Amino acid sequence: MDSDITYLGKIIRVDSSTVEVEVSDDIPSSAPIINGRLYKIGQIGTFVKMPMGNIITYGIVSSVSNTPSKQEDNQTKQIVGSRFLSVQLIGEKIGDDDFEKGIGTYPTINDEVHLVVEQDLFDIYGEKNAGSIEIGKHSSSDNLSVYVDIHKLILRHCAILGSTGSGKSNTTVSILKAILDDYLGSRIILVDPHGEYASAFPKSKVFRINDSSAPLNVPFWLMTFDELAFFLVGAKPTDDQRPEYRLLREWITNFKKEHYQLKSGNVNPDFITADSPIPFSVRKLWYEMNWWLNATFSESTKDKQTKDTVELAKDENGKSKNGDYENLKPAEFKPYPMGNSAPYKSKHQDFYSYEKKLLSRLKDSRFDFMFHPGDYKDISSSKDLHDLLNDWIGSESKLAILDLSGVPFEILDITIGLITRFVYDSMFWGRNKSYTGKNRPILLAYEEAHTYLSKNDNNSYSKNAVERIFKEGRKFGVGALVISQRPSEISETILAQLGTLIALRLTNSGDQSIVKSSSPDNLNSLIDLLPSLRIGEAVIVGESIKIPSRVRIKLNNPRPTSEDPKLVECWSKKHEPCDDNYKSVVTNIREQRINSTKGDSNG
Known part of the structure; x- marks a missing residue:
């Protein structure tokens, strides 16, 4: 076979993952034309094959070298050179079977090495089947489509990584459109912090804050107690020894137990805790705090200061000024004198900082999407959480875009964490239902992931929620896609659980090293190509693709609004x-x- 036009040379060294090839001096050209197509010998990132009987082993060229040496005869001194290729082994094809990643039979010294031509690539990548989507065209051939296994892409989780302007948004659109076009029962939630993707998906359902047709409602009472305490009054779980923190938990629990009759179904009050997602009035909570903080009493001893001994102020008609919690109007009380006589000042001053912070939150219109969540405001509202799930993941629109561009940055973390946990909980507790859970998986896509999934933020609610999906989501039908320009800032737990990496051009050395260490395949030669990739070109490695590949992603139209201005x-x-x-x-x-x-x- 060394007379074949595809012949390159012979193997001179083998180890566990690479082989070294000495290129034959008899090759007539460094750019042979085979079947009308030009091939470059020794091109970094190209494939070679090593036939051994009915087994063909495939590898990727990782480096090329040329070692000159002096060779003397009786008449002349002639300088000749030996050309070498370092090849990383990637997989094999046995007989007529499909290509498989991994090496079962290693090549040996002096085995032949040949160029991989276009027909070989078709044999490797095969044809599109019911379990795959087309992700783009192979960089070495405009005729060769590259497919990824949709099951492994989604449920083994994936990432799209690349510097600004490398084509991340376009790649995201390509993948999501391929899924939506090919699978009638697919469903996707795209978390969009900058509001860029609505223009690329005109048929999607887009939820925005203050939108008249599809408002984004994230009820505050959907939070766990730890999330609520931090969001409302800035308290942390480490404050659990403080009396006001414990009383806050008790009040919230009692308020929720009052509302056990719900539109989604009645709940046993004995099972209700401060973490239960049940509506209650946060304004009533503020009113209660303010009441105990400012009330005056007929008794001076703290344990005797109760609502039975309160000294309320009265208007000119003799009616008590009880206030109005809905309008944030506090109750009024008889003023206490300076001396030691009734009425006495309240001894319940623990809530001073809590009450001020909570009132500030309630008066801040930026948080209206949580405190006034439309039809989900309280128990008297027309909708319950099952309606919210139907809007997000149960509607005819297979893609829901949650436009978070109007969410204040200071609560973006909690908002994304809350959305993620709620969807995950719905999949976990509905895992055996015919219409959700394991019987209808979902993909959660996170744009600009580095801004809220940072490895340096140990108190991040969104990071904790997303990490849970990466660790446990597969079992309940939840897959995740993270999109980021700074992989070096993303949680290491998330990167360690990635099954597929779609890496576009990355120029930062720190980001490149993170991608290299997180890559499911030990193919550093492909990862080393990241700084030189063209716009819209990606290196794809991992479980969902048959063979690690350099792929051109098609340009989509309509596009997201993330392109550079003209x-x-x-x-x-x-x-x-x-x-x-x-x-x-x-x-x-x-x-x-x-x-x-x-x-x-x-x-």
């Missing part, structure tokens, strides 16, 4: 100044939302 075109036009400019911009800043074109001028 700087030259914009700066080439003269813009006339106008006094009314920036009015709507300032309004958007103040309202923390993007209005349409209100206040725009032609300047």
Whole structure:
């Protein structure tokens, strides 16, 4: 076979994962034309094959070297060179069986090595089947489609990583569209912190804060007690020895136990805890705090200061000024004198900081999507959590985009953690239902993951929730996709559980090393290509792809709104100044939302 036009040379060294090949000096050209197609010998990242009877072993060229040496005869001194290829072994094909990753039979010294031609690549990648989606075209051939196993891509979790401008958003759109187009029963939630993806998926259901048709409602009472305590009053689990923290838990539990008759079904009050996702009035909670903080009593001893001995103020008609918790109006009490006489000042001052923080939260309109969640406000509202799940994961629209661009950054972590935990809990507790759980898996996709899944934040609610999916989600039908430009900042637990890596151009050495160490396949030669990849080109490694590959991702249209502005075109036009400019911009800043074109001028 050394006379074949595909012949490269022979193996001179073998170890557990690589072989070294000495390229034959008899090869007529370094760029042979085979079946009308030009092939480059020794191109980094290209495939070679090593036939051994009915077994063909495949590898990827990782490095090329040329060692010159002097060779003398009687008449002349001639300098010749030996060319060497380092090849990483990746898999084998036995007879007519399909290609499989992993090596069962290793090649040996002097075994032949041949170029892999286009037909060999078709034999490796095969045809599209019911369990795969097309992810792009192979970089070495525009005719060769590359497919990934959808089961392993989703349930073994995956990541799309790349520097800014490398094509992450376009790759995300390509993968999600391929899933939505090929699988009628698929369902996906895309967490979109910057509101970029709605334009790319016109048929999706997009939830936004303050949107009239599909508002994003995340009821505050969906939180666990630890999340609530931190969100409402800034308390942490380490405060559990403080009396006000324990009383806060008791009050919230009692408020929830009052509302055990729910539209999703009645709940046994004995099973209700402070963590149970049951509606209650947070304004009533504030009113209770304020009441005990400011009340005056006929008794001075703390353990005798009860609601039976309170000294309420009265209006001109003799009626008690009890206040109005819905409108955040506190109750009024008889003022206490300076001396030691009735009425006495409240001895319950523990809630001073809690009450001030909670009142500040309730008056902040940025949190209305949690405190006033539309039809999910309280027990008297028209909808319950089953309606929320139906909107997010049970509707006819297979893709739900949660546009979090209007969420204050300080609670983005809790919001994403809350959404993730709620969806995960629905899959866990519904794991045997015919319409959800293991019988209808779901993909949760996290854009800009490094901003809230940071490895350095040990108190991150979103990180804890997403890590749980990466560790346990597969068993209950929950898969995850993280999208990030800074993999070096992402939780190590998440990176360690990735089954598939889709890595676009990465120029930062720290990010490259993280991808290299997190790669499910030991193919450093492909990972080393990351700085030189073209825009929209990716290295794909892991369980879902038959063979680690360099792939071109097609350009999608419509696109997400993450592309660069057309700087030259914009700066080439003269813009006339106008006094009314920036009015709507300032309004958007103040309202923390993007209005349409209100206040725009032609300047």
